[in-house]
Amino acid sequence: MAKSIVVTYILWFFFGWTGLHHFYLGRDRQAFVWWSSFGGGFGMGWLRDLWRIPSYVADANEDTEFIRHFVEEMRYHGTPPFHGGRFAAKLFMGCLLGYLAMLAVPEEFAEKHTYVRVLLVPAAIAIGVDIVANIGRRTTSFKYVLLAAYAMSIFILTNPNTVVHTTIVCAFVAQYFQRYRQVVPKKKNICKRITILGVGVSIVSTMWVFFLLYNVSITTSDGEQVKLSEALHHFYHSPAWMKFKENLYRLYEQGRTHGWNKMYEELVESLDPLGEDNAYRVLELDRGATQEEITKRYRKLAKEWHPDRNKNEDKDKAEAKFIEIQQAYETLSNIKSRRASKNKRSREKG
Template sequence: MGNKMLADNTTVSTESSSRKHKKLTQPPTTSKLIEQNVLPAKKSLIITYILWLVGGMFGLHHLYLHRDRQAFVWWCSLGGYFFGCIYDIWLIPGYVRDANEDPRFVKQFVAKLQLHPTPPYSGARLTGEVMIGYLFGQLFLSAIPQTITAGIDFTWLHWCIPVFVSLGVWTVGNIGRECGVWWHCLLGALVIYPVRYLIYDETYTLLLTAVVSALIFDSKSKQWLRTPPRRRGTMERSVQIGGAVCIYLGLFSCMIFFNGTITDEYGSEVPIREALQNFLASAWWTDLKQALSDTLNYAKHNGWSQVWREILESMDVHGERNAYKVLDISATASQAEITAAYRRLSKEHHPDKAKDEAQRAAANQRFIEIQQAYSVLSKIKSNRRRKNRQFTEEEPIVL
């Protein structure tokens, strides 16, 4: 009995050890492989400068270096109000070393970590936080309808302005190897924003909100990003950047639609929303819609090639209609009638018959138009005769 129990225990321990060995030796799963910190693909300094030259104002070089936040900020502010794009000329080599995790960059970064427990003060970064926070807040403020729209008063949305100010501050604060939490920025913006009831100018209110939010972020939240940034896939990056761009453009569109105005010929301002409504109710737009509908129906029955052919004819790209008008003849005129009209008008408007310089200049212009019209019609008639002759020669003989 004892020997049997001993054998069972030996079997259990053997199976347990084999399972452990199998667990240790089996390859890691795909998700674990993805999470491993593999070195990124090397970025080229030359390509980065080329992209800066081509689309630096829109952050194209930052997209190439996977600095997506800075690329979005550059796109929103046109290269950091142009000055940031110019300053990048000297910073790009460091950006490339950071993206490649170059040993020199890593050594310098470790030295910074040892020298400064938290990132030191940077006037450029603080200024950027304030400016982008102000930009986002101003954009949202401008997008809020100033009048009651669809029976709804949207003035309560002013309390969402600190959210966008803090998002701007937080976005700039998390560029590169520095990071921080968003709620510190939001708390600072919410605390100071009620000053709008004391300062009636929204410009100063927004500026003060952005400054306080940036100062709180720098003093309470800013820290080093000690681990390398996570390498996101193309799809994830596209979704994030595309979503941010859509939100920004959506707010910009709301600003134009709800609060934009145009000046009419009398000097008075007309809201773009009202102008658009009047345009959609105008006879010109109604006729255009009807014309588009008729064109679509015609294309369904005759094909788009026929539609394109008729469009070219209506545009008179060869100048045939205008030539008939210049020679004052009908569109069914023969070549003999065209020649006769040309000779008659050439004699009538010949520059030599003009008495003074002014009349001679006008007669010369008219004479040139007559010659051009005759040349256009003669060329068209000749081409048509040649095509008709070829078509006749190619017809089969029916016996």
């Protein structure tokens, strides 16, 4: 079925950074590059598509005029000439995947198993360069690109910046073996295309997760730096997470025993949409306290935390606490008032 230029531009405008418009046109490699490089190099490729889309659509539809120009280009050049934009894209993708593969391996693990980066990083660089080199009606030899990457891999151990040098070498090798793709490969069915693209997306996403876990740190209130992986480990053993898991299990048991509608009601209630539970917590009262108890407790706490009585201490803290107490009192009072009115109307109707 012929591809529509209007649909392509709509997909480009709304989902361009994901490469969905390229997937629509059957340019799966370019779609992957756009997704993994945030719109083709942080939006640069997306912007360039603004005037390139007509030719992409003509290519996808095998337009007669497009094919004629393509044949003339092949006859004139013989082999694809050097293209600055494509070469820059090879460098960008090679470096992106190379550094991502390097940083996804934890430093402690890499010190004990030095061969992991030597095997992983050159392969990632070669794949990044090869994907760009095979976009559209151009192709190259992945075998030679991969050999070039591993020939440079010995330097990965001593100098991480060799990722750039390896990528440059691979990009030139890809250019040397670049050829025109005279026959467009038979298009795969949509399920197979989605599966292949999904595998690529999953691999890159996994590398990003490992990169963030072992390279990103958070700063505590004391100014101490903690790696994200360590912080998550402590979080999953924290009282807050344990309580959250208990609540989830309780909701599941509630749904299994009393029906899933009841579980939904429990879930909504546990999210405290009215702020009732939090208000009871602020006023240090048990749920179900009477209006008299709420008022009595409010007056005591308001007197204790009134800013005029805390001038010599942390005045800002006292003011914030005083406002929190007032809001909690107003929340509970309003809820009590609404429920009393609702009960009264129900009795009158009954």
